[in-house]
Amino acid sequence: MAIQDKVALVTGAGQGIGRGIALRLAADGFDIAVADIEPQREKGDSVVAEIEQLGRKAVFVAADVSKRDQVVAAVDAAAEQLGGFDVIVNNAGIAQIKPVLEITAEELDQIFRINVDSVVWGIQAAAAKFEQLGHGGKIISAASIASIQGFPILSAYSASKFAVRGFTQAAAQELAPKGITVNAYAPGIVGTGMWELIDAELSKINGKPLGQNLKENVEGIALGRIETPEDVAKVVSFFAGPDSDYVTGQVLLVDGGMLYN
Numbered sequence: 001m002a003i004q005d006k007v008a009l010v011t012g013a014g015q016g017i018g019r020g021i022a023l024r025l026a027a028d029g030f031d032i033a034v035a036d037i038e039p040q041r042e043k044g045d046s047v048v049a050e051i052e053q054l055g056r057k058a059v060f061v062a063a064d065v066s067k068r069d070q071v072v073a074a075v076d077a078a079a080e081q082l083g084g085f086d087v088i089v090n091n092a093g094i095a096q097i098k099p100v101l102e103i104t105a106e107e108l109d110q111i112f113r114i115n116v117d118s119v120v121w122g123i124q125a126a127a128a129k130f131e132q133l134g135h136g137g138k139i140i141s142a143a144s145i146a147s148i149q150g151f152p153i154l155s156a157y158s159a160s161k162f163a164v165r166g167f168t169q170a171a172a173q174e175l176a177p178k179g180i181t182v183n184a185y186a187p188g189i190v191g192t193g194m195w196e197l198i199d200a201e202l203s204k205i206n207g208k209p210l211g212q213n214l215k216e217n218v219e220g221i222a223l224g225r226i227e228t229p230e231d232v233a234k235v236v237s238f239f240a241g242p243d244s245d246y247v248t249g250q251v252l253l254v255d256g257g258m259l260y261n
């Protein structure tokens, strides 16, 4: 069903999976707030231009998602500039590639602020805006295969994504009476800047040549190819649209066949 007069905000939308989600939701008919950190403004502006080419309205909103006031301000700006607010996609996140015995307090704090606090601020800001506008809405967050199974050398990252799953399940139950659904997508190995970093950092740790760690991980995918942002965006499109109206509290694996539940 074509979406009309609805607004979605996607965080971390300057590149990678977030860009793919923003473009897919625009193709579905949403007007889009492209949110990312200030240094990503140029990339964000290009995504805005791509969305406008699709015939939808779009704005870039600078926000550091680890900061509650900036997430609230981004949601306010999206609603004001695009004329409504219906969906938030808490997509922004970072990886950390570190043996568990070497993780510092600062690193742990940083990854939890960006991957977990951001989801809480996104849930709070979106729920408040939906209430102010007098309707329900949809909250969608980035989990990972690492939210279902802990991955070595990605322990802090895995723990942060387990936390996203916990918040998704609990918030879904708390917000259901307000007509708000809360779900998450759990990608596998997606060919973005994040996996370039993981591959390069794993190489430094295990001495394998550049590209080898990525290749070995892709070989474990049943469908036999690396995942694309568009593969992920199809699942987010489902969660953002009316076909998922009776789905809440779910974390949907979109990994080409890596984990099974």
Ligand SMILES: NC(=O)C1=CN([C@@H]2O[C@H](COP(=O)(O)OP(=O)(O)OC[C@H]3O[C@@H](n4cnc5c(N)ncnc54)[C@H](O)[C@@H]3O)[C@@H](O)[C@H]2O)C=CC1
Pocket: 011, 012, 013, 014, 015, 016, 017, 018, 035, 036, 037, 040, 063, 064, 065, 066, 091, 092, 093, 094, 095, 114, 142, 143, 144, 145, 186, 187, 188, 189, 190, 191, 192, 193, 194, 195
């Ligand atoms: N690439 C992969 O294989 C997988 C990625 N994911 C998750 O998908 C999401 C997107 O990942 P990718 O597109 O691959 O990563 P990416 O590194 O290509 O893009 C991440 C985006 O988030 C933004 N970002 C980072 N910190 C931010 C902050 N504090 N405030 C606002 N924006 C910030 C970056 O500027 C960037 O535009 C992340 O949550 C990631 O954990 C989950 C499973 C697999």
Ligand SMILES: CC(=O)C(C)=O
Pocket: 095, 144, 145, 146, 151, 187, 188, 189, 194, 195
């Ligand atoms: C980046 C990511 O989520 C994994 C598990 O590769």
